[in-house]
Amino acid sequence: MSNNVINLKRTGTxxxxxxxxxxxxxxxxGDSQRTNRIITRIMxxxxxxVGHLLDEVTAEFSQRHREIRRMFLERFEQVRQEHxxxxxxxxxxxxxxxxxxxxxxxxxxxxxxxxxxxxxxxxAGLPPGALRFTLSLRxxxxxxxxxxxxxxxxxxxxNQIEVLDAAGYLSEPRQIPNPAYxxxxxxxxxxxxxxxxxxxxxxxxxxxxxxxxxxxxxxxxAELDQERHSQGVLQEDQNTAHGIWMLAQSNYEVQFQxxxxxxxxxxxxxxxxxxxxxxxxxxxxxxxxxxxxIYYATFTAFDGNVVMPELVETVxxxxxxxxTLNGPAAQNKGMAMFPRKIDGHYAMLARQDNxxxxxxxxxxxxxxxERQVLLRPTFSWELIQIGNCGSPIETDAGWLVxxxxxxxxxxxxxxxxxxxxxDPSKVIGxxxxxxxxxxxxxxxxxxxxxxxxxxxxxxxxELIIPYGLADHATGFATVPVEDVLAAME
Numbered sequence: 112m113s114n115n116v117i118n119l120k121r122t123g124t125x126x127x128x129x130x131x132x133x134x135x136x137x138x139x140x141g142d143s144q145r146t147n148r149i150i151t152r153i154m155x156x157x158x159x160x161v162g163h164l165l166d167e168v169t170a171e172f173s174q175r176h177r178e179i180r181r182m183f184l185e186r187f188e189q190v191r192q193e194h195x196x197x198x199x200x201x202x203x204x205x206x207x208x209x210x211x212x213x214x215x216x217x218x219x220x221x222x223x224x225x226x227x228x229x230x231x232x233x234x235a236g237l238p239p240g241a242l243r244f245t246l247s248l249r250x251x252x253x254x255x256x257x258x259x260x261x262x263x264x265x266x267x268x269x270n271q272i273e274v275l276d277a278a279g280y281l282s283e284p285r286q287i288p289n290p291a292y293x294x295x296x297x298x299x300x301x302x303x304x305x306x307x308x309x310x311x312x313x314x315x316x317x318x319x320x321x322x323x324x325x326x327x328x329x330x331x332x333a334e335l336d337q338e339r340h341s342q343g344v345l346q347e348d349q350n351t352a353h354g355i356w357m358l359a360q361s362n363y364e365v366q367f368q369x370x371x372x373x374x375x376x377x378x379x380x381x382x383x384x385x386x387x388x389x390x391x392x393x394x395x396x397x398x399x400x401x402x403x404x405i406y407y408a409t410f411t412a413f414d415g416n417v418v419m420p421e422l423v424e425t426v427x428x429x430x431x432x433x434x435t436l437n438g439p440a441a442q443n444k445g446m447a448m449f450p451r452k453i454d455g456h457y458a459m460l461a462r463q464d465n466x467x468x469x470x471x472x473x474x475x476x477x478x479x480x481e482r483q484v485l486l487r488p489t490f491s492w493e494l495i496q497i498g499n500c501g502s503p504i505e506t507d508a509g510w511l512v513x514x515x516x517x518x519x520x521x522x523x524x525x526x527x528x529x530x531x532x533x534d535p536s537k538v539i540g541x542x543x544x545x546x547x548x549x550x551x552x553x554x555x556x557x558x559x560x561x562x563x564x565x566x567x568x569x570x571x572x573e574l575i576i577p578y579g580l581a582d583h584a585t586g587f588a589t590v591p592v593e594d595v596l597a598a599m600e
């Protein structure tokens with residue numbers, strides 16, 4: 112048993128949830144009948160009162176949201192399409208109607224935790240020996256709905272961690288209209304989901320090698336209409352059509368504007384599979400075969416009943432592409448990709464059975480079929496379950512992986528193990544005791560007795576570990592990587 116001392120230091124930097132950070136979200140006060148009654152009451156207001164009310168609302172909220180009048184007008188257009196108030200309305204009345212169907216959402220009202228840290232794509236203008244990082248965090252608000260928020264910061268040459276102040280505004284991205292789908296990839300996803308019927312084949316045959324949402328909707332409607340005029344629509348085909356459309360909705364792209372600071376950009380649930388939250392994104396800076404880099408993040412989508420692993424990718428943190436993960440090895444939570452291919456294949460760690468860590472390889476980042484058990488719960492502090500805490504970190508000694516373990520009284524601790532660089536199926540080192548466990552200052556919170564991270568960063572010889580505190584806030588620790596490796600058995 113190793114007697115090496117691990118010189119882990121808690122930095123004292125803590126990011127706490129900020130209830131002043133609010134996002135403007137669509138508000139639906141009820142069914143269409145109630146919505147129409149509200150619109151009717153606004154339509155009955157005298158024009159001079161409309162202007163006065165709009166001035167009051169704008170004055171109260173314009174300092175809290177960027178371009179608030181544009182957002183009022185956009186929300187009016189959404190409501191108008193659904194409820195069609197009569198035309199000829201003044202701009203002020205349209206803006207006022209839009210304001211009644213928006214509401215502020217406090218993004219971090221409950222928690223700001225489970226961070227992931229990667230090298231920032233822009234390293235210009237830094238002092239010698241410093242590194243700029245991007246920090247992703249899970250922000251949880253009303254209704255326990257989680258989204259992805261970001262911070263930027265600098266690791267200085269002396270390993271001091273500086274997290275820059277967050278922007279005053281919060282903004283969601285624009286969804287890119289009619290993103291292109293590759294027919295071959297989309298068809299393979301449908302097969303993985305079990306949609307292999309003749310109806311599926313007829314719909315796919317109507318599409319080109321590349322297609323958009325409008326073309327897919329037209330192909331679905333055409334096939335359903337043909338059935339409707341012949342034998343009547345079969346319930347099985349109706350269900351298949353719904354499944355095809357849901358898959359398309361789950362694969363989409365969004366775009367932020369360059370003037371929006373990184374801490375202003377919010378990835379909020381946008382599809383039915385994400386309706387109850389986007390949880391625990393594990394970002395990794397992935398090196399492509401040509402030497403270029405792309406950022407991938409696996410995350411857990413939750414609709415209130417079903418947990419779905421999904422993937423988001425970006426090169427600049429401005430444009431994000433969301434896709435589904437498919438295959439028998441794309442299940443459960445905690446998937447984390449290796450930062451490069453291993454022997455020509457993508458590689459990923461995951462917790463497949465709610466207890467153990469598995470290793471998977473694939474020739475396509477969207478499909479994961481093969482899996483093998485890598486580690487099972489062994490030590491007393493992890494006998495309930497273990498899982499990875501982010502992507503493996505490449506060192507000269509091997510792939511360093513942070514792990515989490517759950518022990519008595521559901522106490523979460525962070526551990527570590529080491530995998531062979533050439534053959535990650537070989538575990539060549541493992542900490543017997545936790546690297547980080549909640550101390551007296553960290554154990555109280557939304558979920559007590561929990562420390563957890565979704566990814567660390569190696570800066571020169573120091574391991575930088577941001578970690579969640581009791582599912583409420585985020586702290587930072589640093590530790591020489593040599594200490595961690597030397598303490599492994």
